[in-house]
Each structure stands twice: as structure tokens, then as C-alpha cells.
Amino acid sequence: ALYAKDVPVASVGNLENYGLMTDMKNEAARNLALEAFSQMYGGSGKDTIAQFISQTGLDALKGADILRAAPRQYSSTVEYAHTPIAQNLKSISQVMSADLGTRVFYTQHGSFDTHSGELSAHSKLWQDVSEAVGDFTDDLKEHGQLDDTLILMFSEFGRRIKDNGAGTDHGSGGSAFVIGGAVNGGTYGEFPSLRSEDQIEGDMRFNNDFRITYSTIADRWLGLDPVHIANGTFEQFDFVD
Incomplete structure (x- = not known):
């Protein structure tokens, strides 16, 4: 990654x-x-x-x-949930608090590849994500870092619109969420249509190129030239100024 x-x-x-x-x-x-x-x-x-x-x-x-050295320098009143994603975000907060100069952190959670048992699996997965991100943002607030932190959550790939009886198979499109104290909240782009005439062979027709999101973050948040990162010039969202 x-x-x-x-x-x-x-x-x-x-x-x-x-x-x-x-x-x-x-x-x-x-x-x-x-x-x-x-x-x-x-x-x-x-x-x-x-x-x-x-x-x-x-x-x-x-x-x-x-x-x-990072865990030894870290102190917080936030009690993180005992899940892999929450503990990973706690580790990230520890390194951030140590001020080692790291600007980009990456972690993952899953598996959301639910070809079967989707309803029960997603209920637990999203609860874990919700609690972990809540703990992480509370920790960032406590350390005065929320306004200086941008969280990008994204799916690796999308799912089919129609279920297979117990879950969903691989499809086009995906989702992305941007979280942070400096984020201009809202929905960016049009919500995808689920009407049959708007589908691509049973898949959702995505309407936002992921390189728009990458270009926005690279340019407006990291102060980098987005052309080399996105391999081209793309329009940008206004979720950060």
C-alpha cells in the first residue's frame, strides 16, 4: 500500500x-x-x-x-476497543504522539469479501470500524491533533447490486470516507443509481474517479504535486480547502 x-x-x-x-x-x-x-x-x-x-x-x-520508544512516551485517557483495527489505530496514535515525523500511516480491516453470511459479518465488521474510528478521533482530540489529521477510509473494490442468496459477489465501484477536524462535511458526487437501466451488467455505475480523491489529498493536504501521484491531471473535490 x-x-x-x-x-x-x-x-x-x-x-x-x-x-x-x-x-x-x-x-x-x-x-x-x-x-x-x-x-x-x-x-x-x-x-x-x-x-x-x-x-x-x-x-x-x-x-x-x-x-x-513511541509507546513509552504515549499517554491517553481513551480506552480503545480490544479489536485488531482499534489496536492498530492506537499504535498509529502512539507514533503520532511521539512526533517522529511520519506523515502517512496505513492500516486495514476485514475481510469484507462477503460472498456468504454478509448480513451478520457486516454487522460485526462495521461495529468494529465505528468503535475504532470513534476511539481514534477521541484520542486525536485529546492530543490536539484532530484538525491536523486527515483519515481516508476506502474499500478495495465494490460488490454486485443483486445478492447471491447469502452475500454479494465482486462488482464495480466502491466507497470512500474522509474524516478530520478540517474536513468540509457532505456528500461529494452523485449518489449512484440502482435502477436497472443505469447499471453496468448488474454492477453499480460509479461516478467519481478515485484519482480525484487522491489528487485532492496530495495537493490540498500534503502539499505535493498530484500529477505524479495520480499519473495525470484531475479535478479536485472541496472536502478540504
């Missing part, structure tokens, strides 16, 4: 135990092991692949040390 040439991106499962050899109780032994790890990846190989592996190892070591 996140990629940039020459920029390492940390992939964290659980921030509380993120790092190398965190299960070692003896601090002196762990320091020796980490030193050996550093020396192992600190070689000066001339082979391109060897250099890449070496740099990746050193980046992982450095990133682990930086991120491990």
Missing part, C-alpha cells in the same frame, strides 16, 4: 512488541545479539542484491529502535 523509491517503510504488526529479539529478558545478551545483527548487515558488498539486503537489515534495526 505504501511505496516510494529509496524510502524504507516499516510494516508493524503490534507496536507493543515490535522490534528485534524483544523476547530476550537479559538486556546485556540482547545488546550483544543486536550488535552482531548490526555487524552482519554492515558489510560493504559490491553486489547490488547484497547491498539491498544489507541496507534493508540496517533500516529494520534502526526503525525498530525508533518505534519502540
Whole structure:
């Protein structure tokens, strides 16, 4: 989901135990092991692949040390729900509070790929999302960060309009929500029609190009040139000024 040439991106499962050899109780032994790890990846190989592996190892070591400090510096009265998405957002808040300079965070929740059992599955999934985002925004408010944070929630792909008896299969279109203290609320674009004559072979006819959303955020929020990110010039929404 996140990629940039020459920029390492940390992939964290659980921030509380993120790092190398965190299960070692003896601090002196762990320091020796980490030193050996550093020396192992600190070689000066001339082979391109060897250099890449070496740099990746050193980046992982450095990133682990930086991120491990975030939970220790974090304090909040918000009690996050004990769900994967809520705990992921708590980890994001911890890193944000540590002010490490990270501008983009990414997490996911699912699976919404409900070909069967859709009603019961979606009820639980959306409850988890609602509680998690509520906890996260409360935490951002407490730390005075809500006006400086933009949350983009989007679906990976859409679903068919007609159910298959127990769920829905893959279809066109999708949904996106933008949340934040600086967001101009409202619905952007026309709500898709469900009339049969407006469908695309049983699929919803989407009316907003996702690159409009990306261009808007890149330009108006991140201050970046959206042309390179969206691979073209697109109109922009007014959900942020």
C-alpha cells in the first residue's frame, strides 16, 4: 500500500512488541545479539542484491529502535476497543504522539469479501470500524491533533447490486470516507443509481474517479504535486480547502 523509491517503510504488526529479539529478558545478551545483527548487515558488498539486503537489515534495526520508544512516551485517557483495527489505530496514535515525523500511516480491516453470511459479518465488521474510528478521533482530540489529521477510509473494490442468496459477489465501484477536524462535511458526487437501466451488467455505475480523491489529498493536504501521484491531471473535490 505504501511505496516510494529509496524510502524504507516499516510494516508493524503490534507496536507493543515490535522490534528485534524483544523476547530476550537479559538486556546485556540482547545488546550483544543486536550488535552482531548490526555487524552482519554492515558489510560493504559490491553486489547490488547484497547491498539491498544489507541496507534493508540496517533500516529494520534502526526503525525498530525508533518505534519502540513511541509507546513509552504515549499517554491517553481513551480506552480503545480490544479489536485488531482499534489496536492498530492506537499504535498509529502512539507514533503520532511521539512526533517522529511520519506523515502517512496505513492500516486495514476485514475481510469484507462477503460472498456468504454478509448480513451478520457486516454487522460485526462495521461495529468494529465505528468503535475504532470513534476511539481514534477521541484520542486525536485529546492530543490536539484532530484538525491536523486527515483519515481516508476506502474499500478495495465494490460488490454486485443483486445478492447471491447469502452475500454479494465482486462488482464495480466502491466507497470512500474522509474524516478530520478540517474536513468540509457532505456528500461529494452523485449518489449512484440502482435502477436497472443505469447499471453496468448488474454492477453499480460509479461516478467519481478515485484519482480525484487522491489528487485532492496530495495537493490540498500534503502539499505535493498530484500529477505524479495520480499519473495525470484531475479535478479536485472541496472536502478540504
